[in-house]
Amino acid sequence: MTRGRSMRLLPWITTPLLLIAFFVAWDVFVRAFEVNELVLPRPGAVFESLGEVVRNPATWDHARVTVLETTSGFLAALVFGVVAGVVLGKVPWIERSLRPMIVASQVVPKVALIPLFVIWFGFGITSKVIMAAMLAFFPIMLNVQLGVRSVEAGQREVMRSLNAGRWQTFVHLELRSTMPYVLAGMEVGIVFAIIGTIVGEYLGGSEGLGYLVVVTLNALDAPQLFAVIILLSVIGLAMYFVVNTLKRVLIPWHESVYGQNGV
Amino acid sequence: MAKDAKTMTAPVAGRPTEPTEPTAPSAPKLQLVGITKEFHTKRGTTRALSDINLTINDKEFVSLIGRSGCGKTTLLRTLAGLVNPTAGEVLIEGRSLWQGSHVDPTVVDQLGVVFQEANLFPWYSVVDNIALPLRLRGVKRKERLERACELAELVGLKGFEKSYPRELSGGMRQRVAIARALSITPKLLLMDEPFGALDALTRERMNIELQRIAAATEATVVFVTHDITEAVFLGDRIVHLTPRPGRIRQVRSVEFTRPRGIDVQTEPEFGAIVRDLRHALDEEE
Numbered sequence: 303m304t305r306g307r308s309m310r311l312l313p314w315i316t317t318p319l320l321l322i323a324f325f326v327a328w329d330v331f332v333r334a335f336e337v338n339e340l341v342l343p344r345p346g347a348v349f350e351s352l353g354e355v356v357r358n359p360a361t362w363d364h365a366r367v368t369v370l371e372t373t374s375g376f377l378a379a380l381v382f383g384v385v386a387g388v389v390l391g392k393v394p395w396i397e398r399s400l401r402p403m404i405v406a407s408q409v410v411p412k413v414a415l416i417p418l419f420v421i422w423f424g425f426g427i428t429s430k431v432i433m434a435a436m437l438a439f440f441p442i443m444l445n446v447q448l449g450v451r452s453v454e455a456g457q458r459e460v461m462r463s464l465n466a467g468r469w470q471t472f473v474h475l476e477l478r479s480t481m482p483y484v485l486a487g488m489e490v491g492i493v494f495a496i497i498g499t500i501v502g503e504y505l506g507g508s509e510g511l512g513y514l515v516v517v518t519l520n521a522l523d524a525p526q527l528f529a530v531i532i533l534l535s536v537i538g539l540a541m542y543f544v545v546n547t548l549k550r551v552l553i554p555w556h557e558s559v560y561g562q563n564g565v
Numbered sequence: 566m567a568k569d570a571k572t573m574t575a576p577v578a579g580r581p582t583e584p585t586e587p588t589a590p591s592a593p594k595l596q597l598v599g600i601t602k603e604f605h606t607k608r609g610t611t612r613a614l615s616d617i618n619l620t621i622n623d624k625e626f627v628s629l630i631g632r633s634g635c636g637k638t639t640l641l642r643t644l645a646g647l648v649n650p651t652a653g654e655v656l657i658e659g660r661s662l663w664q665g666s667h668v669d670p671t672v673v674d675q676l677g678v679v680f681q682e683a684n685l686f687p688w689y690s691v692v693d694n695i696a697l698p699l700r701l702r703g704v705k706r707k708e709r710l711e712r713a714c715e716l717a718e719l720v721g722l723k724g725f726e727k728s729y730p731r732e733l734s735g736g737m738r739q740r741v742a743i744a745r746a747l748s749i750t751p752k753l754l755l756m757d758e759p760f761g762a763l764d765a766l767t768r769e770r771m772n773i774e775l776q777r778i779a780a781a782t783e784a785t786v787v788f789v790t791h792d793i794t795e796a797v798f799l800g801d802r803i804v805h806l807t808p809r810p811g812r813i814r815q816v817r818s819v820e821f822t823r824p825r826g827i828d829v830q831t832e833p834e835f836g837a838i839v840r841d842l843r844h845a846l847d848e849e850e
């Protein structure tokens with residue numbers, strides 16, 4: 303019990319320590335080698351700049367756009383990914399006939415399509431939402447497909463021997479058994495969605511934190527560049543945390559959850 | 566080989582038309598007529614069951630023994646409607662279990678199946694697992710949970726009602742599976758090595774409990790085991806299956822009065838039956 307608890311508390315102690323160590327090392331490195339401020343600013347300067355960035359209301363307008371794009375793209379990917387995953391997992395002939403297409407579309411570097419999306423959908427948020435959705439779609443779909451297939455034969459037989467109907471089998475067995483796969487896909491998917499949004503903002507548009515990165519880069523303001531990147535990381539972390547919490551709530555029985563706590 | 570064995574052994578042969586008990590109802594509870602099952606895999610065809618004929622009467626307790634891989638599970642799964650036989654027919658109270666490629670649902674409704682693996686649902690607690698069959702039949706929550714708690718106590722899991730399967734030992738999981746099968750008070754109970762994962766003492770207690778339940782619920786039981794003593798202790802008849810291909814080698818009646826206590830095991834006749842069966846099993850290569 304105490305062991306389980308200390309295992310749970312451990313990251314809360316080690317993470318701040320590691321972060322402090324990281325910033326100290328960074329500071330020492332910059333001072334020792336007298337690195338050019340434009341190449342790598344001191345952490346102090348970055349934090350100062352971060353303070354300014356956070357206090358600037360315009361930053362939060364950008365952040366809101368980025369979060370909106372990411373969540374819309376992610377939710378679209380979730381809906382389409384789950385539907386496509388279920389269909390491909392359940393209907394072998396569809397999966398068979400689409401497999402070459404799916405593999406091909408996975409291999410295509412989707413980020414390279416952004417200029418096309420900008421041409422088709424403009425510089426607004428639509429092109430970024432589509433980019434985020436495209437990137438998040440595949441991990442979700444593939445996981446769901448795997449999950450649908452991985453329902454244990456023995457458990458299926460239990461349902462059959464109980465005369466369970468299709469709907470009952472879905473509710474009591476398939477849905478719950480596939481849930482861990484959906485959530486694993488979502489964990490990867492949210493990260494991919496963020497990447498899609500940011501890259502989309504880099505390449506075209508006039509709002510969002512990705513756009514802000516480009517602007518600060520053009521102004522050669524290295525401390526602010528780092529500050530925006532930190533802000534982006536924090537937002538990304540928060541979104542991942544939401545999905546992770548969802549997982550703890552929805553599948554507390556799964557080993558990926560109860561194993562995590564060292565219990 | 567199987568032919569010699571038949572002439573050599575027991576008077577009770579597994580002919581479909583021969584009633585073995587004096588209480589012969591219009592149609593026997595369960596009839597297997599010429600059941601053959603072949604599995605086709607990439608590596609060739611396995612004949613798991615070959616021309617199985619067996620009649621089981623109402624309220625009868627039949628133990629099924631045989632070496633590993635001789636087709637016991639396949640036979641049980643055929644009875645449960647989970648395996649469609651290559652040839653032959655399963656009749657339950659004279660009605661065919663299989664109608665084309667579908668199973669008669671009214672027959673399945675009387676079934677309680679305990680599989681060789683527990684096959685619990687890890688997302689449900691012990692009581693929710695036990696109550697699942699009732700839930701599927703639309704029994705009210707309060708009622709089904711009450712029943713599940715009773716059954717949990719019956720199989721010796723009092724205090725673990727709210728636990729999850731991952732928190733239980735293998736034997737405890739198997740007992741949950743037994744309770745789940747019993748929840749609907751099945752008229753036909755099919756059990757595949759249900760006590761394999763239990764220690765000797767718990768096993769003995771479960772044997773006595775099972776005997777009591779079978780009598781109280783007037784269930785017909787088909788019970789697979791590799792433990793000869795257990796088979797003789799529980800069974801009205803013992804069906805001995807030989808491997809490759811799975812055939813009935815002999816059927817033995819056990820006539821001890823019920824309820825049988827543990828002491829029946831020390832009776833000379835009990836020992837003699839166990840010894841006979843053991844020799845017969847040992848003769849197989």
Ligand SMILES: Nc1ncnc2c1ncn2[C@@H]1O[C@H](COP(=O)(O)OP(=O)(O)OP(=O)(O)O)[C@@H](O)[C@H]1O
Nearest residue numbers: 604605606611613632633634635636637638639640
């Ligand atoms: N789904 C399947 N596909 C192919 N072969 C199978 C299948 N199920 C069973 N068999 C074969 O049928 C034979 C009988 O298997 P079965 O599981 O009925 O044995 P068993 O008597 O229950 O053995 P055990 O005591 O080890 O549980 C085996 O040779 C096995 O390889």
Ligand SMILES: [Mg+2]
Nearest residue numbers: 637638681757
């Ligand atoms: Mg078996």
